[in-house]
Amino acid sequence: MGRPRLLVVSMSLPVTAKRVGEESWSFTMSPGGLVSALLGLKEFETKWIGWPGVDVHDAVGKQTLSVALAEKGCVLVFLEEVCDQYYNGYCNNILWPIFHYMGTPPEYRNDATITYESQYDAYKKANQIFFDVVKEHYEDGDIVWCHDYHVMLLPQYLKEYNSKMKVGWFLHTPFPSSEMYKTLPSRSDLLCSVLAADLVGFHTYDFARHFEDACMCILGIEATSEGVVDQGKVTQVAVFPIGIEPERFINTSALSEVIQYMEKFKNDFGGRKLILGVDRLDTIKGIPQKYQAFEKFLEENEDWRGKVMLLQIAVPTRNGIGEYQKIKDQCHGLVGRINGRFGSISAVQIIHLDCSIEFNQLCALYAITDVLLVTSLRDGMNLVSSEFVACQKAEKGVLILSEFAGAGQSLGAGALLVNPWDIKEVSTAIGEALNMSPEEKERKHKINFEYVKTHSTQQWADDFMNKLIEITTNAELQAANVPHELPEHDVIQQYSKSNNRLLVFGFYGALTQPMKNQERSGDGMNLELHPQLKERLKALCSDPKTTVVVLSRSEKNILDKNFGEYNMWLAAENGMFLRHTSGEWVTKITEHMNLEWIDGVKHVFKYFTERTPGSYFETSEASLVWNYEHADAEFGKAQARDMLQHLWAGPISNASVDVVRGEQSVEVHAVGVTKGSAMERILGDIVHNKSMTTPIDYVLCIGCFLGKDEDVYTFFEPELTKKIKSIPGGDSPKKVSSTIVDLKGEDYFSVAIGQTYTKARYFLDSSDDVVQLIHKLCPHNNA
Numbered sequence: 187m188g189r190p191r192l193l194v195v196s197m198s199l200p201v202t203a204k205r206v207g208e209e210s211w212s213f214t215m216s217p218g219g220l221v222s223a224l225l226g227l228k229e230f231e232t233k234w235i236g237w238p239g240v241d242v243h244d245a246v247g248k249q250t251l252s253v254a255l256a257e258k259g260c261v262l263v264f265l266e267e268v269c270d271q272y273y274n275g276y277c278n279n280i281l282w283p284i285f286h287y288m289g290t291p292p293e294y295r296n297d298a299t300i301t302y303e304s305q306y307d308a309y310k311k312a313n314q315i316f317f318d319v320v321k322e323h324y325e326d327g328d329i330v331w332c333h334d335y336h337v338m339l340l341p342q343y344l345k346e347y348n349s350k351m352k353v354g355w356f357l358h359t360p361f362p363s364s365e366m367y368k369t370l371p372s373r374s375d376l377l378c379s380v381l382a383a384d385l386v387g388f389h390t391y392d393f394a395r396h397f398e399d400a401c402m403c404i405l406g407i408e409a410t411s412e413g414v415v416d417q418g419k420v421t422q423v424a425v426f427p428i429g430i431e432p433e434r435f436i437n438t439s440a441l442s443e444v445i446q447y448m449e450k451f452k453n454d455f456g457g458r459k460l461i462l463g464v465d466r467l468d469t470i471k472g473i474p475q476k477y478q479a480f481e482k483f484l485e486e487n488e489d490w491r492g493k494v495m496l497l498q499i500a501v502p503t504r505n506g507i508g509e510y511q512k513i514k515d516q517c518h519g520l521v522g523r524i525n526g527r528f529g530s531i532s533a534v535q536i537i538h539l540d541c542s543i544e545f546n547q548l549c550a551l552y553a554i555t556d557v558l559l560v561t562s563l564r565d566g567m568n569l570v571s572s573e574f575v576a577c578q579k580a581e582k583g584v585l586i587l588s589e590f591a592g593a594g595q596s597l598g599a600g601a602l603l604v605n606p607w608d609i610k611e612v613s614t615a616i617g618e619a620l621n622m623s624p625e626e627k628e629r630k631h632k633i634n635f636e637y638v639k640t641h642s643t644q645q646w647a648d649d650f651m652n653k654l655i656e657i658t659t660n661a662e663l664q665a666a667n668v669p670h671e672l673p674e675h676d677v678i679q680q681y682s683k684s685n686n687r688l689l690v691f692g693f694y695g696a697l698t699q700p701m702k703n704q705e706r707s708g709d710g711m712n713l714e715l716h717p718q719l720k721e722r723l724k725a726l727c728s729d730p731k732t733t734v735v736v737l738s739r740s741e742k743n744i745l746d747k748n749f750g751e752y753n754m755w756l757a758a759e760n761g762m763f764l765r766h767t768s769g770e771w772v773t774k775i776t777e778h779m780n781l782e783w784i785d786g787v788k789h790v791f792k793y794f795t796e797r798t799p800g801s802y803f804e805t806s807e808a809s810l811v812w813n814y815e816h817a818d819a820e821f822g823k824a825q826a827r828d829m830l831q832h833l834w835a836g837p838i839s840n841a842s843v844d845v846v847r848g849e850q851s852v853e854v855h856a857v858g859v860t861k862g863s864a865m866e867r868i869l870g871d872i873v874h875n876k877s878m879t880t881p882i883d884y885v886l887c888i889g890c891f892l893g894k895d896e897d898v899y900t901f902f903e904p905e906l907t908k909k910i911k912s913i914p915g916g917d918s919p920k921k922v923s924s925t926i927v928d929l930k931g932e933d934y935f936s937v938a939i940g941q942t943y944t945k946a947r948y949f950l951d952s953s954d955d956v957v958q959l960i961h962k963l964c965p966h967n968n969a
């Protein structure tokens with residue numbers, strides 16, 4: 187099967203269009219790393235959907251531009267009147283500064299027509315326009331890969347339209363710490379939308395962790411090893427550090443035209459050492475800090491004056507935004523000052539160019555550079571540093587790299603890492619780089635060159651796409667596994683034919699009366715057996731061919747109170763305690779189980795209970811539950827989020843526990859305390875104590891379980907378990923008959939109450955259906 191077609195969606199297309207006649211257009215490559223990176227996506231049949239950098243209002247212009255760009259594999263998005271408030275406003279004046287830890291500029295408050303709301307409105311409209319275009323071009327099986335902060339609402343729009351679409355989202359910028367992200371007024375909407383994607387990717391682990399933290403503390407959704415799980419929907423969060431197309435740079439820097447440029451530039455620079463900066467003229471790139479550090483270096487190293495120069499290519503970007511105009515003036519001012527202080531008649535110290543340069547010239551500059559100076563205050567990755575590494579010739583240059591660029595994690599080993607805010611440190615690094623021995627330069631270069639060569643854009647795209655394909659394929663398989671309506675007739679027929687039956691029931695939701703949402707409480711809290719079950723259950727339990735187990739999260743006393751009079755097995759706290767109603771409780775907590783975290787968790791639960799009127803918590807041997815069903819709903823939810831942060835930061839940071847968020851509860855329990863593992867713990871005991879001689883040949887397992895407890899449904903799957911012989915954990919396995927479960931597929935019925943995503947084979951709508959079923963299994967005249 188061929189690879190699926192790829193629809194790449196990003197704000198910018200790889201080319202920016204300029205109208206040069208009624209029907210004709212010229213194109214230049216769009217600036218920035220995202221475009222450079224995505225140009226490397228060669229192995230996919232790709233359509234690139236984006237904005238061409240210009241808005242066209244007449245029909246002829248739209249038509250001719252669409253045709254010209256279609257030849258380049260591009261599909262146009264016309265943003266028209268929303269463009270300014272969307273791109274210059276919400277994207278680059280609100281999201282961009284927040285994502286780069288610069289806070290939100292207050293300017294938008296000065297103009298009553300440009301408010302936060304109006305810009306967010308434009309953002310929503312623009313995302314809707316992107317959505318309409320994707321919808322028009324989407325074909326079944328396509329993968330839609332959304333890029334960057336410009337299209338954070340798109341995953342949700344796409345999935346709402348067609349839940350089967352394979353959707354990925356990759357962020358090219360940093361994702362800030364949740365403390366910073368929290369300041370964004372539309373923080374929840376954007377997070378929720380991104381979570382609609384199947385796969386969410388970041389450049390570094392830090393960014394991924396920040397995103398997961400934000401999901402937890404803003405949405406109260408926790409990240410697990412599977413990804414971020416929200417009501418059964420899993421969004422995988424993973425790290426894909428982007429690379430460059432190394433061959434493109436290596437080959438270009440060997441071209442004769444480039445070699446000529448190299449000679450020319452060296453000649454122009456008159457033998458001075460070259461420090462190079464290549465950045466979009468963006469506030470995040472730390473260009474003023476770079477100039478200040480160079481100024482300090484010149485101040486403190488008189489000998490180097492006139493022998494070294496700093497060439498800064500300051501590629502114009504986002505000219506419509508006030509901050510970008512200010513930074514330009516600031517840079518010009520600094521350059522003037524430094525050249526005034528340290529320049530001479532024959533040479534200036536800094537050359538600052540407000541323009542982009544042609545690719546061959548860029549490669550030539552990289553190749554002859556002695557020091558590449560990257561001082562980003564924050565940067566998603568920074569591809570310039572990799573490009574510099576790829577272009578090095580015999581005499582190697584040194585990379586000075588900001589620790590706040592994503593590239594710091596990938597290229598740090600072969601670079602001098604600096605804190606760009608520390609002017610003195612950067613100045614010292616400049617000196618160190620200029621004085622570095624050729625051997626050390628070679629050594630450092632080798633490390634980075636190896637990395638750059640092996641971590642290409644193609645690799646990055648392949649990794650992302652393969653992961654996305656894997657996730658969506660698995661999801662399709664899982665979705666195909668929808669539970670069926672319970673075949674009642676078979677349940678009853680097989681029951682009557684069997685010789686040794688095991689009936690496993692959960693308590694909450696399965697044997698209790700159906701509750702309205704607002705009455706819901708967690709399993710184990712003041713629960714009462716469904717009144718219509720009392721008689722029939724007794725009859726069922728008295729049948730010598732039938733063993734009944736109630737396997738519940740509830741505590742011992744609750745099970746005692748409800749089931750003490752029946753002839754059955756009770757497994758409390760998810761099997762941590764086991765009792766036949768004719769005997770005493772025995773603990774299944776082993777001495778290896780570390781429960782030291784309990785006191786710390788209790789402390790946090792107590793703290794939040796005191797501060798959340800109406801909430802309460804319950805403690806049992808191996809688990810604690812904090813419940814806020816009677817508290818103010820919104821406040822309770824917010825408190826639960828804070829509580830989770832406290833727990834992760836403190837008592838459970840290194841503990842082997844699972845944290846489960848219920849609808850209005852937070853539960854912490856020892857890891858692996860699931861109903862499936864409980865079954866494994868208790869089955870041997872049950873069989874042994876009942877002195878069963880024939881293997882169990884019929885199992886009915888009914889529950890309304892949390893996702894983590896659904897392993898009990900697969901525990902008995904005949905094809906998984908084959909013939910269960912002895913069960914570890916049974917008191918004396920030797921005495922247990924050699925095959926204790928011998929189950930055929932048609933004799934196994936796993937039933938989830940009211941769940942659509944489940945591992946169970948069948949479903950029932952409510953415990954009323956369980957009542958009906960038990961009545962049929964055990965008609966009154968049998969009682």
Ligand SMILES: O=P(O)(O)OC[C@H]1O[C@H](O[C@H]2O[C@H](CO)[C@@H](O)[C@H](O)[C@H]2O)[C@H](O)[C@@H](O)[C@@H]1O
Nearest residue numbers: 198217218219220334358503565566567568569
């Ligand atoms: O299109 P612009 O508004 O002019 O901005 C150019 C791009 O800037 C950002 O690039 C980021 O992506 C690079 C590749 O992943 C990464 O190395 C760099 O650190 C980022 O800043 C922005 O994220 C893109 O959307 C813009 O197109």
Ligand SMILES: O=c1ccn([C@@H]2O[C@H](COP(=O)(O)OP(=O)(O)O)[C@@H](O)[C@H]2O)c(=O)[nH]1
Nearest residue numbers: 217218219220222466501542543568569570
């Ligand atoms: O005149 C130039 C100089 C550089 N670049 C390219 O701009 C990209 C900058 O990417 P980076 O990741 O360093 O930062 P971004 O601009 O995306 O924030 C690199 O691929 C450069 O080759 C460019 O388009 N025009």
